[in-house]
Amino acid sequence: MVQKTADGPNLLGKHAALPASPDEAELDRVPNPHPDTLYLARFTQPEFTSLCPVTGQPDFATLVIDYAPKQWLVESKSLKLYLASFRNHGAFHEDCTVRVAKDLVSLLEPRWLRIGGYWYPRGGMPIDVFWQTGAPPEGLWLPDQGVAAYRGRG
16 A cells, blocks of 8 residues: 655655655645635646566556545655556556555545546557546536547557
């Protein structure tokens, strides 16, 4: 499980080594300056990498994380380091995608969160993974995640 750090940025403005695995990564959260406002925050990681747990070969994906914050925001430097920590981590596409989402939900306790994991083909077939906490709040603007269905994903 990812380590939840004290409230406030512990990594921001400091040298931070890449964590060896998601289990060693820290995610920081910061107070939301607009906790009374319904809005969507989006993080897109177009170069997410993990390893196939069977072959050890690299897998690549674009992750799109949308969330409606409540009291907390994820601090982006800690999120970048956390996501990069998967590059030497062996797990299936479904596990990586859902783990990222659940770790963020545990940290942030958002109004709502969804993730789209758009994976490049393994064995000639892309495996896309989608998860959300439930129905989005009424009135929340949900733009398309902007990743085309697989056609070479270029």
